[in-house]
Structure formats: structure tokens, C-alpha cells
Amino acid sequence: MEKILIIDDDQDICLLLQKYLTKKGYETYVVYSGKQAEDWLKNNQVDLVLCDFKLPDYSGLEILQKIKIIDSNIQVIIITGYSDVRVAVEALKRGAFEYVTKPLYPDEILLTIQNALNQKLEENHPRTRIKKKQVRNEFVEGVSHAAQTLAKHIELIAPTDMSVIIMGETGIGKEFVATAIHEKSKRADQPFQAVDCGALPKDLAGSELFGHQKGAFTGAIADKKGCFELANGGTLFLDEVGNLTYENQVKLLRVLQERKVKPLGATKEVEVDVRLVVATNENLKEMVKKGKFREDIYHRLNEFRIEVPPLRERPDDIIVYAEHFLLMADRQLEKDVKGFTDETKEKLSEYPWHGNLRELSNVIKRAVLLCQGELIETIHLPQEIVTPDLSEADSSLQVSFNGEMPTDLKSVAEAAEKRAIIEVLKRTKNNKSKTADLLKVDRKTLYNKLKAYGINT
Numbered sequence: 001m002e003k004i005l006i007i008d009d010d011q012d013i014c015l016l017l018q019k020y021l022t023k024k025g026y027e028t029y030v031v032y033s034g035k036q037a038e039d040w041l042k043n044n045q046v047d048l049v050l051c052d053f054k055l056p057d058y059s060g061l062e063i064l065q066k067i068k069i070i071d072s073n074i075q076v077i078i079i080t081g082y083s084d085v086r087v088a089v090e091a092l093k094r095g096a097f098e099y100v101t102k103p104l105y106p107d108e109i110l111l112t113i114q115n116a117l118n119q120k121l122e123e124n125h126p127r128t129r130i131k132k133k134q135v136r137n138e139f140v141e142g143v144s145h146a147a148q149t150l151a152k153h154i155e156l157i158a159p160t161d162m163s164v165i166i167m168g169e170t171g172i173g174k175e176f177v178a179t180a181i182h183e184k185s186k187r188a189d190q191p192f193q194a195v196d197c198g199a200l201p202k203d204l205a206g207s208e209l210f211g212h213q214k215g216a217f218t219g220a221i222a223d224k225k226g227c228f229e230l231a232n233g234g235t236l237f238l239d240e241v242g243n244l245t246y247e248n249q250v251k252l253l254r255v256l257q258e259r260k261v262k263p264l265g266a267t268k269e270v271e272v273d274v275r276l277v278v279a280t281n282e283n284l285k286e287m288v289k290k291g292k293f294r295e296d297i298y299h300r301l302n303e304f305r306i307e308v309p310p311l312r313e314r315p316d317d318i319i320v321y322a323e324h325f326l327l328m329a330d331r332q333l334e335k336d337v338k339g340f341t342d343e344t345k346e347k348l349s350e351y352p353w354h355g356n357l358r359e360l361s362n363v364i365k366r367a368v369l370l371c372q373g374e375l376i377e378t379i380h381l382p383q384e385i386v387t388p389d390l391s392e393a394d395s396s397l398q399v400s401f402n403g404e405m406p407t408d409l410k411s412v413a414e415a416a417e418k419r420a421i422i423e424v425l426k427r428t429k430n431n432k433s434k435t436a437d438l439l440k441v442d443r444k445t446l447y448n449k450l451k452a453y454g455i456n457t
């Protein structure tokens with residue numbers, strides 16, 4: 001039976017999750033703080049951790065790091081508020097499997113847990129993600145000029161053996177581009193090995209990349225092939241390559257120059273034939289200037305550079321991707337949602353999508369889950385996307401409660417009232433009479449509430 005640890009200081013949430021997941025056949029455990037989790041994990045083993053991002057003692061990133069140090073094989077799913085999605089995305093870069101946003105929906109949690117457990121990292125290669133056997137979602141090109149140029153570049157570069165640097169914001173699809181390059185290359189039937197250099201602990205990175213021989217260091221109980229050897233004949237994708245230590249950059253340069261790797265502790269070198277594709281969301285050239293990334297490696301990798309522009313700079317693509325993610329979610333959740341209302345499309349197109357395609361895909365999946373009819377409406381989207389001003393108003397309301405979410409009924413009711421007023425004002429384009437009508441109050445009451453809640457119209 002697979003084991004799940006739930007970490008949340010909200011005891012009600014813990015109880016609900018525990019009951020639900022136990023019913024679904026998992027062995028579940030609960031702790032209420034980061035420290036308790038740390039102690040618990042040192043003495044017990046689990047397959048997956050479901051962790052609230054805002055614990056009383058540790059931040060989400062801190063607890064993630066501690067879990068990964070204790071056992072890097074544990075899959076971690078972060079529970080977060082939508083307004084914290086950007087930080088949660090950072091957690092993904094540091095090794096979390098996925099984030100789910102509040103309010104929590106059991107079906108969504110269950111699906112994410114099942115996906116995480118299915119993809120549980122392979123025993124022998126804990127920090128690498130082997131993509132070869134994974135079923136991937138299809139590569140969608142987009143219709144914007146930038147997306148078309150990107151597709152053309154992939155077609156052109158794929159059949160060559162040139163190294164490629166893929167640049168772009170988090171979640172924009174750099175790894176997808178790397179996979180597309182591999183799949184369209186002559187190496188397509190050979191391994192595609194992806195390594196997240198950002199998630200490699202410093203002391204183990206060398207062994208993960210280049211392998212080691214039994215006895216090379218304490219804990220090296222058997223020979224181990226590094227990613228270069230595992231990718232032999234195929235493509236090695238180094239994500240967040242700018243995070244490699246100087247020492248590993250030197251070793252990487254040797255492999256690039258000589259096409260040979262020397263596992264730690266080995267006396268002999270092993271020949272490797274690997275095409276290198278790397279990605280970064282930092283400016284590598286700047287890193288070279290600052291002395292943080294070796295110039296010689298940069299030039300070797302920079303045989304071809306692909307820049308993937310952020311989604312907000314190519315709004316024409318948003319609905320294309322949204323429709324693709326809707327199809328995927330329909331399939332995954334066995335639903336038959338057909339599309340979006342015009343208002344929903346408008347809201348999706350206006351939103352800045354700082355988490356790019358990953359954020360869009362998650363939002364659509366959740367909307368499909370919530371949708372009971374044929375079309376996704378704005379009520380199925382997170383509030384931040386439908387009424388961005390309102391979320392600001394909400395957060396200002398929270399601040400006025402000393403940074404704590406209001407829990408007393410009066411405050412909760414006031415927050416809901418404020419939200420409803422702003423929402424209706426938006427819909428009526430600030431027409432007070434219509435707003436009062438829709439809210440079924442007289443104009444004077446409406447004006448009093450606007451003043452009391454500090455809503456400027």
C-alpha cells in the first residue's frame with residue numbers, strides 16, 4: 001500500500017484529506033508543522049508528501065528542501081493559494097512534482113497523487129527524469145508569428161547534431177522544445193535523458209552526471225552510470241544548466257571536448273556520443289560576464305539558440321493552448337466539456353500568465369473538473385483571473401486583519417459582501433443603479449457599503 005504524509009497546520013483539512021485518501025486505499029499519516037514532518041520523515045518512509053505551502057514554522061520551499069535531502073525519491077505535492085502560484089512554480093523547479101491550489105477538490109488531488117506515484121522517480125536514478133517511456137502530451141505549435149518561427153527553428157535544427165540552448169521563462173515549454181528536437185532528430189529511437197541541474201544537490205551532482213565507481217565515496221555501494229552514459233546514442237537535456245557548480249562545469253567541458261566521461265573514482269574513460277540540449281531561464285551571457293558560467297562552455301553549447309517568448313507576449317496563442325489543454329483534461333478526467341464562453345476566452349486572453357503554459361494547463365484542468373455543463377464559464381476560473389482588481393481588494397482586506405485570513409463570521413461575511421459588490425460593479429461597468437438592483441439593495445445602502453469598504457468607483 002502506498003504511503004502518504006499530509007503536512008498542514010489546518011487540522012480540519014488534514015482530517016478531510018486523511019479520510020478521503022484512506023478511503024481511496026492509501027496509508028496516510030498526518031503532521032501539523034514542518035519540524036514535526038522533518039522528525040517524522042527521519043524515522044519513517046513514505047512515497048508521497050502532500051504539503052501546505054504556508055506552515056507556521058517552515059516556508060514551503062524550506063520544507064521541500066528538507067524532504068528532498070532526507071529522501072529525494074519522495075514525491076512532493078504542494079498545496080497553495082492561487083495568489084502564491086508563482087512561488088509554488090519555484091517549488092516545481094526545486095523538485096516538487098506539482099502544486100494544487102485551494103480550494104481543494106478531492107478528484108483533483110487524487111488525480112495529481114496518482115500521476116505523481118505513477119511517475120515516481122526510478123530507483124537507480126533518483127534525480128533524473130527518464131522521459132523515454134513516458135506518455136507525453138502532443139506538441140502544439142501555436143499560431144502567433146513567434147510560435148511559427150519557433151516551430152520552424154525546431155524543424156531546422158532537429159536533424160543536425162548541433163548543441164542547442166533554449167531560453168525562456170519558467171513553464172513556457174523549454175523541456176517540450178527539447179523533446180520535440182529529440183523526437184524529430186535521427187536519434188529519436190535512442191534515449192532522451194532529462195536532468196534538472198537546479199534540483200541536483202551539489203555533492204551528488206557529479207555522480208548523477210558522470211557516474212561513479214563502487215567505493216568512490218561513502219555511500220557508493222555499487223557502480224553507477226551517469227546521465228551521459230545513460231543518454232549514449234541519444235540526447236541529453238540539461239535543464240537550468242546555469243546552476244552547475246564550477247567544478248562540474250569543468251568536467252562538462254571535458255566531455256564536450258573529448259566526448260569521453262570519467263566516472264568518479266574510475267581510472268578509465270568511457271566514450272559517449274550524446275547530443276546536448278540545455279535550457280535556462282537566466283541570461284547565460286550575463287552569467288558569463290559575471291564569471292558565474294564558463295565562457296568556453298557557453299560557446300560550445302551556443303551552436304544554436306532558441307528563445308521561447310512568454311505567453312503574454314503572444315496572446316493569439318493563449319486560446320489555442322487553452323483548447324488543447326481542455327481536450328487533454330477531458331481525456332484525463334473522462335469529461336466532455338466542449339469549449340469556453342466568450343467571456344471566459346476574454347479573461348484568459350487578458351491574464352498575464354507568469355507561470356506560462358504550465359499555469360494555463362493547470363487552470364484549464366481545474367476548470368474542466370469543476371464544469372458541469374458544456375462550456376467553461378468564468379465561475380470555473382480562479383478569482384484572480386476573472387477579477388484581478390478584486391483579488392487585490394481581497395488581499396488588502398486580509399492585510400487589514402493583521403495578515404491573517406479572517407475566520408470570524410462577521411469578517412468572512414464582510415469579505416464576501418465586498419467581493420460581490422466589486423464583481424457586480426464590474427459587470428455593470430460601474431453603473432450604481434443597476435448594481436443596487438442586481439444586489440437587491442437600495443442605492444443609499446450601496447453607497448454606504450462602497451464607503452465602508454473603501455471601494456472607489
Ligand SMILES: Nc1ncnc2c1ncn2[C@@H]1O[C@H](COP(=O)(O)OP(=O)(O)OP(=O)(O)O)[C@@H](O)[C@H]1O
Pocket residue numbers: 092093137138139140141168169170171172173174175176177239279281324357358361
Ligand atoms: N508546445 C507545447 N504543446 C503543448 N503543451 C505544452 C507545450 N509546451 C509546454 N506545454 C505544457 O506546459 C508544461 C510546462 O512545460 P515545460 O516543462 O516544458 O516548461 P519549462 O519551460 O521546461 O519549465 P521550467 O522552466 O519550469 O523547467 C508542460 O507540462 C505541458 O503541459
